[in-house]
Amino acid sequence: MSDLLQLSVAEAAARISARDLTAEEYFAAWQAAAESDELNAYLWSLTDADVYEVEQGPLGGVPVAVKDIFCTEGSPTTAGSRILEGYRPPYTATAVRLLDRAGARVLGKTNMDEFAMGSSNENSAYGPVLNPWDRGRVPGGSSGGSAAVVAGGLAPCAIGTDTGGSIRQPASLCGIVGLKPTYGAISRYGMIAFASSLDQCGPLTRDVTDAALMLAALQGRDPMDSTSVGIEGGIAAPSREDLSGLRFGVPVQLDGDAIDSGVREVFEATLKRIEELGGEIAEVSLPSSELGISAYYVLAPAEASSNLARYDGVRYGMRAEVDGDLTEMYEATRSAGFGPEVKRRIMLGTYALSSGYYDAYYGQAQKVRTRIAEDFIGAFSEVDFVVTPTSPSVAFGLGEKTDDPLAMYLNDFFTVPMSLAGIPAISIPAGLAEPEGGGTRLPVGFQVAAPAFAEQSLLEAAYALEQGIGFEREVAPLRPWNGGAA
Amino acid sequence: MIDRGQVLHVARLARLRLSDEEVDRMTEELSGILSHVDRIGQMDLEGVEPTAHVVALENVLRADEPRPSLPREKALEPAPEPVDGTFRVPSPQAAEA
Numbered sequence: 001m002s003d004l005l006q007l008s009v010a011e012a013a014a015r016i017s018a019r020d021l022t023a024e025e026y027f028a029a030w031q032a033a034a035e036s037d038e039l040n041a042y043l044w045s046l047t048d049a050d051v052y053e054v055e056q057g058p059l060g061g062v063p064v065a066v067k068d069i070f071c072t073e074g075s076p077t078t079a080g081s082r083i084l085e086g087y088r089p090p091y092t093a094t095a096v097r098l099l100d101r102a103g104a105r106v107l108g109k110t111n112m113d114e115f116a117m118g119s120s121n122e123n124s125a126y127g128p129v130l131n132p133w134d135r136g137r138v139p140g141g142s143s144g145g146s147a148a149v150v151a152g153g154l155a156p157c158a159i160g161t162d163t164g165g166s167i168r169q170p171a172s173l174c175g176i177v178g179l180k181p182t183y184g185a186i187s188r189y190g191m192i193a194f195a196s197s198l199d200q201c202g203p204l205t206r207d208v209t210d211a212a213l214m215l216a217a218l219q220g221r222d223p224m225d226s227t228s229v230g231i232e233g234g235i236a237a238p239s240r241e242d243l244s245g246l247r248f249g250v251p252v253q254l255d256g257d258a259i260d261s262g263v264r265e266v267f268e269a270t271l272k273r274i275e276e277l278g279g280e281i282a283e284v285s286l287p288s289s290e291l292g293i294s295a296y297y298v299l300a301p302a303e304a305s306s307n308l309a310r311y312d313g314v315r316y317g318m319r320a321e322v323d324g325d326l327t328e329m330y331e332a333t334r335s336a337g338f339g340p341e342v343k344r345r346i347m348l349g350t351y352a353l354s355s356g357y358y359d360a361y362y363g364q365a366q367k368v369r370t371r372i373a374e375d376f377i378g379a380f381s382e383v384d385f386v387v388t389p390t391s392p393s394v395a396f397g398l399g400e401k402t403d404d405p406l407a408m409y410l411n412d413f414f415t416v417p418m419s420l421a422g423i424p425a426i427s428i429p430a431g432l433a434e435p436e437g438g439g440t441r442l443p444v445g446f447q448v449a450a451p452a453f454a455e456q457s458l459l460e461a462a463y464a465l466e467q468g469i470g471f472e473r474e475v476a477p478l479r480p481w482n483g484g485a486a
Numbered sequence: 487m488i489d490r491g492q493v494l495h496v497a498r499l500a501r502l503r504l505s506d507e508e509v510d511r512m513t514e515e516l517s518g519i520l521s522h523v524d525r526i527g528q529m530d531l532e533g534v535e536p537t538a539h540v541v542a543l544e545n546v547l548r549a550d551e552p553r554p555s556l557p558r559e560k561a562l563e564p565a566p567e568p569v570d571g572t573f574r575v576p577s578p579q580a581a582e583a
Contacts, residue, residue: 090560184541197539226546227539294523305500312501314573319566326578331503343502347512348519350500351488364526366536371529373537406518422540452541 004029009062009157009210010237013103016061023061027105030063034108034154039130039139041148043068044076045108057103059217065155067146068109069116070096070201071190075106079192080114080124080142083337084317093190094222095159095201102217107155110145114339115308116166116194118142119411122402123341130398131174133442137395140170140411146204147174157214158204163195164296165390165415167202168427172390172445175429175471177462178204179211180415182452183422184229186215187222195303198296198419208428208463212238215455231455238456238463244278246461248448249383251286258413260393262433266444267389270430270469274387277468279461284379284386288371289417295372296416297409298352298365304342305349311337344405373421380451385461388414390427390445394435418449425449426462429471487517 004026007015015021034045042065066072069079071089078084096106113123121129121144129144131137132152139148143160147170150158160167162180171178179202186201193199203214216235222228250271259267271281313319313333320332338346352361379386391411401408418425430446448465450458493513497504504512562568567575 087564090556090563182541184543223548227541227543229541229543291526291529294526297519297523298526309501313566314575315561316564317566322576324576326576327501329576330501334501335503338502343504343508344512344515346500346502347493347496348516351492351496351516351520354496354499360527361523363536364529364531366538367531367534368526368529369537370534371531373540405515406522409519420540 005033005153005156007156008207009059009205010213012156013059013062013213026061027063030107030156034065034149037149037154039132039135039148039152039154040127041111041129041145041152041154042108043078043111043126043145046106057101058213059099060103062104063107063156064099064104065108065110065146065149065158066096066106067112067143067158067160069112069161069192070159071192072096072106072109076109077192078126079116080112080126081337081339081342082125082318083311083333085125087317089190091190094187094224095191095218098218098220099159099214104217110143110149110158112145113142114342115192115304116142116161116163116199117304117341117345119165119169119408120396120401121145121170122398123339125339128398131395133175134395134440137397137442138173140173140391140395142166142170143178143204144170147171147176147178150174150176150204150206156206157210159201159214159218160204161191161194161199161201162419163198163200163300164419165412167204168390168415168425168445168447169411171204171427172447173395173443175443176204176206177208177211177426177428178202179215179426180418180424181215181219181455182231182424184227185231185424185453185455186218187220187225187228189222189224193307195300196307197303198300208426208459208466209237211426212236212459215459231453233456235456235459238459240460240464241467242278243274243461243464246385247280247282247383248274249282249284249379249386251289251386251388252283253286253290254388258392259389260433260436262435263389263391263393263444266431266433267446270446270465271387273468274465277464282383284383286372286375286379286386286417288368288375291368292372292417292420293409293413295365295368296412296420297348298361299369299420301345301349302352302362303349305346305353308338308342308346341405369420372417376417376421376423376449376451384450384457386449388447390414390447394433394442394444396435414447423449423452424455424458426458428462428466428469430469431471487520488513
């Protein structure tokens with residue numbers, strides 16, 4: 001395997017910029033890697049015939065894998081759904097356009113849970129993605145393809161979307177870095193909508209430095225998305241070496257029993273590492289966050305039921321041929337085009353918004369959301385960051401949770417509260433642990449959350465912790481493209 | 487929690503046609519999810535302001551200037567049945583009863 005694939009994005013971009021490496025050579029190496037995908041992680045990738053033009057910029061010559069939820073003009077965009085099979089959008093998402101402007105090139109579009117609804121990537125209409133560490137296990141979701149290509153050595157970096165944990169959880173299960181920025185940091189224009197008040201784009205990378213480099217290119221206010229505001233002052237490469245003077249809050253509500261023992265050990269070892277690096281560990285109280293899943297599974301399906309009303313067989317995507325009237329065409333198209341999880345959430349959301357139930361469900365969930373946001377504001381008056389495991393378990397087996405939607409939803413227990421509060425959170429690989437019941441050790445993610453728009457200090461702390469953990473040094477050699485695992 | 491009749495009613499609202507088997511499964515699964523979600527109903531949230539948007543933004547305005555929009559041909563390209571610069575659909579009138 002090519003040595004070029006070992007380079008981080010920052011290293012490769014620096015060598016290309018110094019003319020130590022040509023963008024063509026680098027891109028070609030990744031194109032060959034992408035073509036060798038055995039994980040079902042790509043739905044579409046650039047073929048040899050496609051012309052590659054060298055661009056200058058901070059990401060000059062860097063190939064990037066893009067979750068198939070971002071519209072890319074002229075190339076297939078399915079959001080993991082049958083209903084958009086064959087769809088080629090007439091415009092490109094702002095996030096992709098900004099990467100392009102920074103000199104990066106789309107290498108391919110990655111598999112995902114249908115319309116980003118799922119935590120295992122098993123809800124894709126195009127089949128599940130396999131975890132590169134153990135192909136009998138899920139990569140997490142919904143940005144499972146984006147996490148798998150980075151962890152599996154099929155792309156140097158990727159972008160995904162996070163509504164309730166869809167960047168952080170797969171990053172955790174695949175042993176890479178995943179960042180969900182503050183709501184509004186990155187434009188949502190051209191990003192196929194799931195739950196608009198929660199959806200946020202973010203990077204999935206091998207290390208924190210690469211995440212910062214990508215966020216620097218992606219963030220900003222966009223006239224095409226009136227909810228985008230960008231990050232004041234932009235983002236610089238992190239360089240902090242210790243954590244002295246920083247306080248990290250562990251929620252007292254963190255229920256030890258709900259966390260696998262291996263994950264708990266890695267989490268506790270990481271807290272010790274924080275103290276060794278000069279940081280202070282404190283308890284914080286987030287009393288409403290345990291209602292996060294309940295509030296989320298009202299709000300997100302409600303918004304989804306409204307957003308997905310547009311798939312009606314009229315303007316784009318598939319249409320079921322029926323010998324009947326317009327309503328029958330709508331129903332036949334939607335019934336044939338949507339998978340079981342999407343139908344379940346549309347039903348749940350439609351019910352929650354229907355006459356007589358609105359106040360009890362949607363209205364009440366919006367109030368819980370206020371409480372959760374207030375909890376975080378209170379916590380951040382005492383500490384700089386809130387930390388939790390990213391996921392209660394390591395990667396689980398394919399098919400293990402598909403029969404129980406509620407068990408699947410509980411995967412998002414630690415990531416949903418930050419989404420509801422709109423604050424940034426990062427998952428970094430903290431170590432390896434055996435799954436419950438034994439087996440090969442698998443990656444465990446550590447989640448760090450910060451106040452709204454505090455991405456720079458979040459990245460600085462995550463960088464110092466990453467160096468302290470030494471995952472790159474000790475665990476990364478086990479990564480598949482280095483000849484370890486799988 | 488939620489019965490077959492409600493499931494069928496909601497499916498109609500959502501323009502989904504469910505098979506009998508799907509109705510059964512949906513009734514069971516939605517009931518399970520709703521009984522978990524119902525915990526929020528037990529909270530006393532009298533006087534708490536609902537959050538619709540997490541970032542404090544008001545009146546995001548742009549200059550009211552004409553600018554080109556997506557050309558008609560391009561907007562029609564992904565349509566299942568574009569006809570004479572429009573989207574063609576089956577008649578909204580029910581066929582013979």
